[in-house]
Amino acid sequence: MLEIDKLSVSYGTVHALQEVDLEIAGEGVLHGVIGPNGAGKSTLLDAVSGRRRPTAGAIRYRGQDITRRSVAWRRRRGMARSFQRTNIFQDLTVREQLSLVAWRLGDDRISDVIEVMDLGDYLEERAGRIAYGVQRRVDVALALIGRPQLLLLDEPGAGLSAEETLRLFQHVRDLVGERRIAAVVVEHDVDAVFACCGVVTVLDLGRHLATGVPAEIRADQRVITAYLGSAA
Ligand SMILES: Nc1ncnc2c1ncn2[C@@H]1O[C@H](COP(=O)(O)OP(=O)(O)O)[C@@H](O)[C@H]1O
Ligand SMILES: [Mg+2]
Structure with a gap:
């Protein structure tokens, strides 16, 4: 589905990503x-979704080099991303919000997205007035419009309790399995990642540190030293 080859991104003198290699296998894979x-992590999703031009390296999607393609081009061909900070218009209702994105993408079927993210009870509420956990579900729902094949989620659990984050992850895992799509999920809460992701990648200081199944990552001494520490 996605092949990232020696990807580097710099912001001036800050090397946010350095020669990162990564493969997302495809259907039914939830990759943390x-x-x-x-x-x-966010820079990686920016580069993959087209918001940030890499300084070096290449991104291939379904066998095609997309390194220089626009955000809109990628979105129309099945890549969708959500953001670390909630990206919804506070004054629109949930229905208006979903309809707006559907209209932009020429996809008027929002009913399955409403069902899958369990938003039926909130459609007429202004997005800014619903509970934060529901707002995060709206964020994911917005990314699901247009039936993307590759979902990129940046800390969907940000601001949620551990329990809510786990539930959201279970939801996304089920969705990925049912729709046979792939998802890359950046997340701070390692418990949810280890519980729900089939594959996990660890980044540290802009470099790829390790990729493996959760049990391998938990046991990886470099990962424990750099990141997990006593949390493992
Ligand atoms: N727009 C930007 N301008 C300058 N530096 C940035 C910008 N965005 C991110 N960075 C820097 O790039 C590095 C990686 O940031 P980021 O991708 O946001 O990391 P993460 O999502 O893992 O916390 C950090 O050192 C950060 O300060
Ligand atoms: Mg981030």
């Missing part, structure tokens, strides 16, 4: 990305 603050 963890690492300390500033590791380059």
